Amino acid sequence: MRQCLNSIIFTIVISILLSCDSESQPTNNDVFPDQKQTYEWKLIMSWPKNTPGLGTTPEYFADLVEKMSSGRMRIRVFGAGELAGGLEIFDMVRQGVAEIGHSGAYYWQGKISGTPFFSTIPFGLTGQEMNAWLAFGGGNELWQEIYAPFNLYPVRGGNSGTQMFGWFRDPINSLEDLQGLKMRIPGLGGEVFRRAGGIPTTMAVGDVFTALQTGNLDATEFVGPYNDLATGYHTVAKYYYYPGWHEPGSTIELVFNKEKLDSLPQDLRAILLSAAEAMNQRLMDEYTALSNRALTTLVEEHGVLVRKLPDDVLQELRRLSEEVVTELGTSDTQTRRIYESYKDFQKDVENYHSISEEAYISARRLTK
Amino acid sequence: MRQCLNSIIFTIVISILLSCDSESQPTNNDVFPDQKQTYEWKLIMSWPKNTPGLGTTPEYFADLVEKMSSGRMRIRVFGAGELAGGLEIFDMVRQGVAEIGHSGAYYWQGKISGTPFFSTIPFGLTGQEMNAWLAFGGGNELWQEIYAPFNLYPVRGGNSGTQMFGWFRDPINSLEDLQGLKMRIPGLGGEVFRRAGGIPTTMAVGDVFTALQTGNLDATEFVGPYNDLATGYHTVAKYYYYPGWHEPGSTIELVFNKEKLDSLPQDLRAILLSAAEAMNQRLMDEYTALSNRALTTLVEEHGVLVRKLPDDVLQELRRLSEEVVTELGTSDTQTRRIYESYKDFQKDVENYHSISEEAYISARRLTK
Numbered sequence: 001m002r003q004c005l006n007s008i009i010f011t012i013v014i015s016i017l018l019s020c021d022s023e024s025q026p027t028n029n030d031v032f033p034d035q036k037q038t039y040e041w042k043l044i045m046s047w048p049k050n051t052p053g054l055g056t057t058p059e060y061f062a063d064l065v066e067k068m069s070s071g072r073m074r075i076r077v078f079g080a081g082e083l084a085g086g087l088e089i090f091d092m093v094r095q096g097v098a099e100i101g102h103s104g105a106y107y108w109q110g111k112i113s114g115t116p117f118f119s120t121i122p123f124g125l126t127g128q129e130m131n132a133w134l135a136f137g138g139g140n141e142l143w144q145e146i147y148a149p150f151n152l153y154p155v156r157g158g159n160s161g162t163q164m165f166g167w168f169r170d171p172i173n174s175l176e177d178l179q180g181l182k183m184r185i186p187g188l189g190g191e192v193f194r195r196a197g198g199i200p201t202t203m204a205v206g207d208v209f210t211a212l213q214t215g216n217l218d219a220t221e222f223v224g225p226y227n228d229l230a231t232g233y234h235t236v237a238k239y240y241y242y243p244g245w246h247e248p249g250s251t252i253e254l255v256f257n258k259e260k261l262d263s264l265p266q267d268l269r270a271i272l273l274s275a276a277e278a279m280n281q282r283l284m285d286e287y288t289a290l291s292n293r294a295l296t297t298l299v300e301e302h303g304v305l306v307r308k309l310p311d312d313v314l315q316e317l318r319r320l321s322e323e324v325v326t327e328l329g330t331s332d333t334q335t336r337r338i339y340e341s342y343k344d345f346q347k348d349v350e351n352y353h354s355i356s357e358e359a360y361i362s363a364r365r366l367t368k
Numbered sequence: 369m370r371q372c373l374n375s376i377i378f379t380i381v382i383s384i385l386l387s388c389d390s391e392s393q394p395t396n397n398d399v400f401p402d403q404k405q406t407y408e409w410k411l412i413m414s415w416p417k418n419t420p421g422l423g424t425t426p427e428y429f430a431d432l433v434e435k436m437s438s439g440r441m442r443i444r445v446f447g448a449g450e451l452a453g454g455l456e457i458f459d460m461v462r463q464g465v466a467e468i469g470h471s472g473a474y475y476w477q478g479k480i481s482g483t484p485f486f487s488t489i490p491f492g493l494t495g496q497e498m499n500a501w502l503a504f505g506g507g508n509e510l511w512q513e514i515y516a517p518f519n520l521y522p523v524r525g526g527n528s529g530t531q532m533f534g535w536f537r538d539p540i541n542s543l544e545d546l547q548g549l550k551m552r553i554p555g556l557g558g559e560v561f562r563r564a565g566g567i568p569t570t571m572a573v574g575d576v577f578t579a580l581q582t583g584n585l586d587a588t589e590f591v592g593p594y595n596d597l598a599t600g601y602h603t604v605a606k607y608y609y610y611p612g613w614h615e616p617g618s619t620i621e622l623v624f625n626k627e628k629l630d631s632l633p634q635d636l637r638a639i640l641l642s643a644a645e646a647m648n649q650r651l652m653d654e655y656t657a658l659s660n661r662a663l664t665t666l667v668e669e670h671g672v673l674v675r676k677l678p679d680d681v682l683q684e685l686r687r688l689s690e691e692v693v694t695e696l697g698t699s700d701t702q703t704r705r706i707y708e709s710y711k712d713f714q715k716d717v718e719n720y721h722s723i724s725e726e727a728y729i730s731a732r733r734l735t736k
Contacts, residue, residue, distance in 0.1 A: 067638035136657030243728035278645035289504030292720035352660035360611035
């Protein structure tokens, strides 16, 4: 009863407020009209719910949004397969089955060929550099432009930092050792691997362990120690190779159904986008901070052999990467615009990092 | 008149709402009680208002907070000297003259000896690593603990990335060239410089240009190309040395008056802290993205000579840095706790970066 009374009075007040001259009551008009409505949104992910970092950061995001909006927006997070398959995020968010997705842009290369530039490129930008390109190098604008026709609005929602190359049953001592090697490695990295003589295969994550165990697969890439520890790959493939030239700093996308995002009150829209920025920062922090602990466990408790790819192998992979990326980057007008922007930025930022981060890190390495 | 009527009705409605059973109307009770109040806060900075990045990011922060709060919180930004001197931030925010400050923790070493660990340490963490320590390595908790007795609540509000060592009138070819050299370099870096044979001097920023010009000063550090371009130092000191071993990734602090922050409604508190995270991400992006353009201008239009410090000089500076940082880190119980946390984290993250970011960046450098 009291509840009903409140509703009636509330409705009357809102009507009066709405009829006000907007200049005489700017603050109240800004604040109140939107705030009677609450929103229950869904966020679907390309990974299982409890995946360290990847799967847990969206919960942080949802919590932040709920707090900032005083509960006006609540977001329920769904792991891969719960509401949609891990590779259905783009379509499901586009159609509004869920309002938000947490995924990787390179999964959608079949729909828009330029998407890998918004996740990661072999021998491309690191996480720090990628963030800079997106925010200040025109990356975000290009990304949002190419997703708009699909009723999607993408922003950055995390970065893995430089990944590992992956798990190998046998050591890689030369280019020779890549010949005929069967490795689960998708996307552009896979194409580079193929040109280097390997056999890239695609395979559901769930089948990788057995394939490695039986020798149907010689190697697999995944993420880095923080995520890899739980896979058990180290029990069937002892060699853990670095660096992750194929994923030097993978941006995780947070993608919104554009129509739904645009229909929100301005404050909630700002809250979602600001929470995404906080989430982006946090995920990279988490990988940076917690990877070494997982690495130490892998090495000390599981006897994993951490190995660097030989320089001549890296050089050849680099040469082939340029080939593959240039082909992609010149394949159509839209992709060329993205490629040019990315490439120019990389040249620029590599030049500056050669005297800042990069020079410093070398100096720190000097024998004391 | 209409305004007055609204106020009366509004007050009545709020009273009724407040008298509701909180379980029957959870959403409205969450939302409305706080929202009649608006806040006008002040943010004071240690830098002039239009300093690229440093001075402009707080405006971005203020704008974000205003949008997210639908104008319930408006923040006015003041440059150094407008409301308080650049080095008065700590005291002025503590006393509530302004509610928020944007500054650097190392400025307050005279008040709390461990503060440099929360901005930057010679041969310490990079920006990416520093962010990781703060968020996942216990850094934030220690920082907030040591500021609490001063009625302050600090969070990260940006990072400069690795800075330049600075501007020199003459080249540095050996340790010999540092002997008796007068350089404006404050803090721990200054102490290291002194032990290496130099003469660190403190001097108001406004006096540096003339001192360099007249030869009363041989060198000065500042930030990096993005900020240095406007100083004109390049017209009186042509040599621009890297890397910035003394400031490898300086965290900018956003410090709140704790009492005022704690007295806010929970949603506004969350909005401020989330906006700070977004701001932290953004400032580093800006430095990363825009420094090279400024560097190119310095080199191509102003004939600046960019030089790397010789390895033996860096090695000696590194040795002395360890000495200085260890002395600071063992000077009292509180500082020792911070030092141990920072040092352990650095060991950990350097180990992981040796196979991730660092190994990748070297691989990218390999001759193609």
